[in-house]
Amino acid sequence: MFEFGRELRRIFGNSGRIDTDPSLYELLNLKLLIGQGRHLDVEAGRVSTKNRFTPYIESAQIWREYARRTGDPVALRRAANAAENAGKEARTTDEAVMAALEQAETCILGVELFETWDLLQSAENLLSGGRAALGGDEGLKARLSQTEARLLARLAAKAGVEDLEPALAAMARIDRAIERADTRVRATGQARDRIEAALARFERGDLLMLVGLDRGDSSLMRAVITDFEALVQRIDADYEPITHARVTLRLALAHIWAGQIDGEANAVSEGVSLLSAGDGGPDYEHSPLDWVAHKHALALGLQVLAELTQNDEVYDQALAVYDLTLKRPLQKHLAVRAQLVNNRAGCIARYAELKGDLGALDRAEAAFKAELRTIRASEDPVGWAILQSNLGRLYVARGDITGFMVERAEAAYALEAAHEIFGEHGMKALAVAARETLDRVRASEE
DSSP: OHHHHHHHHHHHTBTTBOOSOGGGGGGSOHHHHHHHHHHHHHHHHOTTOSOOHHHHHHHHHHHHHHHHHHOOHHHHHHHHHHHHHHHHHOOSHHHHHHHHHHHHHHHHHHHHHHOOTTHHHHHHHHHHHHHHHOOSOHHHHHHHHHHHHHHHHHHHHHHOSSSOHHHHHHHHHHHHHHHHHHHHHHHHOOHHHHHHHHHHHHHHHHHHHHHHHHHTOHHHHHHHHHHHHHHHTTSOTTTSHHHHHHHHHHHHHHHHHHHHHHTOHHHHHHHHHHHHSTTSSSOTTTOHHHHHHHHHHHHHHHHHHHHHHTOHHHHHHHHHHHHHHHTSOOOTTOHHHHHHHHHHHHHHHHHHHHHTOHHHHHHHHHHHHHHHTTOOTTTOHHHHHHHHHHHHHHHHHHHHHHSSOTTHHHHHHHHHHHHHHHHHTTOHHHHHHHHHHHHHHHHTTO
């Protein structure tokens, strides 16, 4: 605790400002982040401030961190504005590159939070300009390499992994970014560089799990497990709590997906145990979206375990975690909210399908229709579409059991409407799932 106190004095020892080291932001709660962001905005706007670049670039980093933890679109806009202003105040080419990187990172975060895919083109343009102006600063080279890798990973996710070329190109760039980041860690030993190296490995792990799930390849999951078991030992949970939580999350998911692919309940249980250990994950008040991601993964793990073991009690636990998570206030347009609503509905539908129980299907249908009565399509189109698509899925499941789909017309309407809405909101994975179920409905007519 004495060391922790010294660290806090370091944070606030710079005339009320933090050092320009994002690794320290993990120790700040949301209230402190807001205070620092506002302080920096005021400082950057003062007539007497001679060097406006520094407070603007720090403000962009602070507000981006706040947006990443909360999904607050206002904070995201503040980060974008501060990064743009930093670019206008840049006096050297290195400062211009730093500002371009901040703008690109903010664009990529916008994609992660809200699936606003058009921002990827903006990020690509910014990084292209940054590379052209880049000098010999090794730290900037490492950061640029990592941001470019992050961009390629998002482009691969957007394209889907049916075609592996974008994913392989992203993986090659990620490997180079990891190599650069590791070189920086060995050269400096700084916490900032250690976290940057961890973030690069997040990209590789996420992409490997995406491809592994699509291909049903558990060896890719085991590769992630090996990498992240080593990584978690290098991250200090006291000083880097958010990064530690994000490493643990990915390690747990790799166990869960490996168990799902191989049909091994013990592997899934190991992932669930990782998410249930200690105090149950990150603190909600410190980082709401990390807490949500943790609970979402726990619900998914329990759902997979329930499917493998056909255990009603575990299934109820999965639904309880979904419900607990969805009770927290989440921005309606957040991608994670749509994923939560969809996965909860899918949990209900999938378990009814697996049991082959018409009564369970009837109860799930009644639950979905009750929820639909509480949602207006004009106010929450994505939530409405998710319920419609899963309602259509129930009708298909009932048709598979009985041999005849009575609700064919209703299913086709629900799925067509859902597919259109998902397409309008750039939610490719949900659109593809709705289209596949719609194809099953149409095939039943033949």
